[in-house]
Amino acid sequence: MRTRFGVCRRKRRYVSEADALEVVAKATIVLRPYRCGLCRQYHLTSRTKGMRVPRFVLERVMEEENRRAERIF
Numbered sequence: 001m002r003t004r005f006g007v008c009r010r011k012r013r014y015v016s017e018a019d020a021l022e023v024v025a026k027a028t029i030v031l032r033p034y035r036c037g038l039c040r041q042y043h044l045t046s047r048t049k050g051m052r053v054p055r056f057v058l059e060r061v062m063e064e065e066n067r068r069a070e071r072i073f
């Protein structure tokens with residue numbers, strides 16, 4: 001994934017994927033860490049379409065969808 005320079009400068013950097021994943025685990029929205037081609041560190045993105053998403057993130061999305069479905073029925 002290509003990162004634009006402005007995006008890289010604006011975004012928070014994480015030295016390792018583990019650091020980034022820690023933040024993902026605590027976040028209230030679905031985030032995905034990706035390696036930045038510019039700074040060689042990790043940023044987070046909320047764009048998960050067509051991307052590999054960590055398993056625990058997927059599980060949380062499914063949980064939320066189940067909760068939503070329960071409200072409907």
Ligand SMILES: [Zn+2]
Nearest residue numbers: 008036038039
């Ligand atoms: Zn960067």
